[in-house]
């Protein structure tokens with residue numbers, strides 16, 4: 001399981017968008033988003049580059065901060 005911080009989420013719609021977008025990436029499952037802490041956790045069933053994730057998140061208007 002991996003954890004990233006995502007900046008810019010403000011409501012359940014943001015949470016749903018981030019979840020949906022991450023689940024579109026081949027290899028990512030079990031995406032959990034905690035709106036209070038901005039923490040996003042996911043499971044990689046095969047290796048996924050962090051850059052791929054960062055790009056996907058910024059594509060939809062949010063930012064991975066670490």
Ligand SMILES: [Cu+2]
Nearest residue numbers: 010011013014
């Ligand atoms: Cu929102």
